[in-house]
Amino acid sequence: MTDVLRFFRLEGQPFSCEPYGSGHINRTYLVVTDAPHRYILQKINRRVFKDVPALMENIHAVTTYLARQDPDPRHVLTLVLTTESMPYHCDQDGEYWRMYEFITGGICLNLARNENDFYQSAVAFGRFQNMLSDFPAHTLHDTIAHFHDTPARYAALHAAMQADAVGRLAEVAPEIAFALEREKEAGGLMWLLQSGELPLRVTHNDTKLNNVILDEKENTPLCVIDLDTVMPGLVANDFGDSIRFGASTAVEDEKDLSKVSLSLSLYTTYAKGFLSICGERLTQRERETLPLGAKLMTLENGVRFLTDYLQGDPYYAVARPEHNLDRARTQFALVRDMEQKWEAMNAVLAVLR
Ligand code: ADP
Ligand code: GN1
Numbered sequence: 277m278t279d280v281l282r283f284f285r286l287e288g289q290p291f292s293c294e295p296y297g298s299g300h301i302n303r304t305y306l307v308v309t310d311a312p313h314r315y316i317l318q319k320i321n322r323r324v325f326k327d328v329p330a331l332m333e334n335i336h337a338v339t340t341y342l343a344r345q346d347p348d349p350r351h352v353l354t355l356v357l358t359t360e361s362m363p364y365h366c367d368q369d370g371e372y373w374r375m376y377e378f379i380t381g382g383i384c385l386n387l388a389r390n391e392n393d394f395y396q397s398a399v400a401f402g403r404f405q406n407m408l409s410d411f412p413a414h415t416l417h418d419t420i421a422h423f424h425d426t427p428a429r430y431a432a433l434h435a436a437m438q439a440d441a442v443g444r445l446a447e448v449a450p451e452i453a454f455a456l457e458r459e460k461e462a463g464g465l466m467w468l469l470q471s472g473e474l475p476l477r478v479t480h481n482d483t484k485l486n487n488v489i490l491d492e493k494e495n496t497p498l499c500v501i502d503l504d505t506v507m508p509g510l511v512a513n514d515f516g517d518s519i520r521f522g523a524s525t526a527v528e529d530e531k532d533l534s535k536v537s538l539s540l541s542l543y544t545t546y547a548k549g550f551l552s553i554c555g556e557r558l559t560q561r562e563r564e565t566l567p568l569g570a571k572l573m574t575l576e577n578g579v580r581f582l583t584d585y586l587q588g589d590p591y592y593a594v595a596r597p598e599h600n601l602d603r604a605r606t607q608f609a610l611v612r613d614m615e616q617k618w619e620a621m622n623a624v625l626a627v628l629r
């Protein structure tokens with residue numbers, strides 16, 4: 277893999293290249309040179325992203341657009357080009373690699389340490405929404421078809437149940453039952469989109485807390501990262517994905533489900549931060565559907581993890597055989613808790629309206 281480094285325009289000679297971060301999709305490495313200079317090298321998951329040149333065209337366009345509005349290099353991802361001035365390198369095995377400038381003095385969190393961490397991530401995603409509000413959406417490629425089409429995610433679950441490719445179906449009966457009991461609700465946001473009640477906007481679509489870099493000293497937002505899924509989408513899904521990951525009282529793969537719940541306090545904090553930045557741009561209907569976004573993104577992620585478990589874990593990186601099942605269980609525990617807190621979740625937003 278170090279072989280690939282010579283194709284990029286680096287400052288100095290590389291002397292280390294180590295696995296970095298905790299993303300589930302790409303292979304990420306921290307590269308250090310003797311300049312000294314640090315970079316992020318990523319092998320893009322081509323099983324997940326079928327058309328990497330199109331994906332990189334999106335990222336190049338979006339980062340260029342954002343950098344025009346905010347030229348601080350710690351605030352926007354900066355692609356490092358190859359010696360042939362390309363935004364990626366394709367090696368002899370057909371694997372795609374890209375390089376970013378490393379954002380210094382930042383932290384990425386898997387769990388908010390306090391309310392302020394989460395508030396700052398809301399500000400970051402709110403600003404991101406604002407900065408892309410006039411981006412020409414029709415120029416973006418769909419990097420993953422039907423990405424937040426929850427009914428399509430259920431269809432994939434049914435197919436995985438049918439195939440039972442690795443013989444895991446029998447052991448997940450309670451999780452399957454939980455998912456199927458809620459299948460009728462899964463299309464809620466898609467219907468509103470199709471009926472024209474919700475607008476498509478340019479959204480991030482993967483708004484986990486660990487896809488934001490915060491300044492480690494100031495605790496202010498630095499940069500929104502992981503732009504692979506920036507595509508036309510629903511604001512409710514961006515809001516919702518942040519909530520399902522960051523307003524949970526436990527990490528996404530917690531084994532002790534008694535630790536998993538929705539923190540209404542973190543939920544409120546995020547809603548305040550997000551709406552204070554981009555609330556004025558949203559329609560009344562969009563604001564009303566934010567709680568539904570939280571519930572459906574959590575349900576959708578549970579269904580996706582469960583599907584991957586049934587298929588033998590082809591999609592998400594796993595560190596143990598039960599990893600995807602553990603993740604599915606936390607998502608479903610969180611959905612159950614959101615159902616209990618549903619009125620409160622809506623009341624919080626009604627007050628902020
Ligand atoms: P994945 O799609 O696999 O989640 P990400 O693009 O989110 O990959 O990157 C994985 C991790 O690498 C991030 O959570 C973050 O810790 C780190 N990272 C990515 N890009 C940068 C960057 N430009 N500067 C510093 N850290 C980064
Ligand atoms: C993946 O790439 P990463 O780890 O930030 C996934 C998201 C899921 C998330 C669950 C392209 O995000 O959709 O919500 O895992 N990204 C892709 O943690 O599928």
Ligand code: MG
Binds near residue numbers: 486
């Ligand atoms: Mg990520």
